[in-house]
Amino acid sequence: MMSLKEIFCQDKAIDSLQRACGAGRMAHAYLFSGDDGVGKFTTARAWAKMLLCEDKQMIGDDPAFTDSCGVCHSCQLFESGGHPDFRPIYKELVQFTKNGKNKKTPVDMPIDVIREFLIDKVANRPTQGKFVVYVMDEAEKVNAASQNALLKILEEPPSYCVIILLCSRLDKMLPTTLSRCQLIRFGQVAEGRIIERLTAEGIDRTEAVFWARFSQGSLGRAIAWAQLEIKDTTAYALKTELIEKIVFLELTDAIDVAEWMGKTAKKIAAAWMSSSDNVSTTDITRRAQKGLIRMIACLFNDVMRAASDASAMQVNHDQQGCISALTQKIDIETAAQNVELCYRMHHWVDSSVNEKLIFEQLLLNLSNSDILLGS
Known part of the structure; x- marks a missing residue:
């Protein structure tokens, strides 16, 4: 489990936290904002570990960097995953609510989880030390009514209470919620660090470079795709096949390729669900659908780069022949439209449009030279 000093590529976020700590102005409510997989939860956990540490380490001076010691009783409890004063909150807890037996994990954060695991618990004092730290994942999936229910706690939490909301979409948060939290922004993880991590996990470097660029600076997303175990194939092999199908797509093939994408999305979603307990089926299905669509978007971005600068960095660097072939078929404007x-289509996925319709609309438009963009 990482300590604060071991977290990489998030220097600004860590510096904001450390400056407030050094000045004695630590907030009781934080909003960690950034893309999924860039280290928000890792940082929240490391920050909580430092707050709960019984023998905090002061590293350097002017200003000093405060971190956990890693050896005290509190740190040992934290490392074991059993610290009573560190309380992660996630929507999968719905099955442990009073009326949640046999409930499936929903798309949005259930109000019962917020009420029973946060609102009703904040009056409970720490068991071990000075703080109780609550970390709520996917805060962007807390609806307006539930955010309003949180306002009083965010505005006037007990002195021993620290609440950290993790959010990937600030536009989903109410202004009243934002105004009550200290905003900490998280950026992208450097491509080199992602490649280094993937190759250390045994991923071939060529494939690792693709996933690093595909993930747009999200280490978590790159790992999730690269390590996905799919029956009889890999995510990388499916990506390679998809790119070839798109490059040589004809109008007469569009429905068949759309059907293939639907089956492939289900195969990917099934692989993710088999490795996770009580996850939201809708969330996983959307992740698979959007991943395939993003692979296509990356291909046309590569075409735009190749047409304007042959030496430009490309996501699909491993399929140069496909990029060259497509560059000969379409111009930059058409690639941009694609x-x-x-x-x-990403927006359609988030809006729960039928999968078959999404993929057919996408493929029919891509195969049509007029690029009939739907409204």
Whole structure:
């Protein structure tokens, strides 16, 4: 488990936390904002470990860097995953609510989870030390009514209470919620660090470079795709096949390729669900669908880069022949329209549009030279 000093590529976020700590102005409510997989939860956990540590370490001076010691009783409890004053909150806890037996994990954060694991618990004092730290994952999936229920706690939490909300979409948070939290922004993880991590996990470097660029600075996303165990194939092999199908797509093939994408999305989703307990089926299905659509968007971005600068960095660096072939078939404007289409389909996925319709609309438009962008 990482300590604060071991977290990489998030210097600004760590510096903001450390400066407040050094000045004695630590907030009781934080909002960690950034893409999924860039280290928000890792940092929240390391920050909580430091707050709960019985023998905090002061590293350097002017200003000093405060970190956990790693050896005290509190740190040992934390490392074991059993610290009573560190309380993660996530929607999968719905099955442990009073009326949650046999309930499936929903898309949004259930109000029962917020009420029973946070609102009703904040009056409970720490068991071990000075603080109780609550970390709520996917705060962007807390609806407006539930955010309003949190306002009083965020505004006037007990002195021993620290609440950290993890959010990947600030636009989903109410202004009243934002105003009550100290905002800490998280950036992308450097491509080199992602490649280093993937190759250390046994991923071939060529594949690792693709996932690092595909993930847009999200280490967690890169690892999730690269290590996905799919029956009889890999995510990387499916990606390679998809790119080839798109490059040589004809109008007469569009429905068949759309059907293939639907089956492939289900295969990917099934692999993720088999490795996780009580996850939201809708969340996992959307992740698979959007991943395939993003692979196509990356291809057309590569075409745009190749047309303007042959030496430009490309996501699909491993399929140069496909990029070259597509560059000969379409111009930059058409490639840009195709990227726009892909991101429109992303929105359709989030809006729960039928999967078959999404993929058919996408493939029919891509195979049509007029690029009939739907509204």
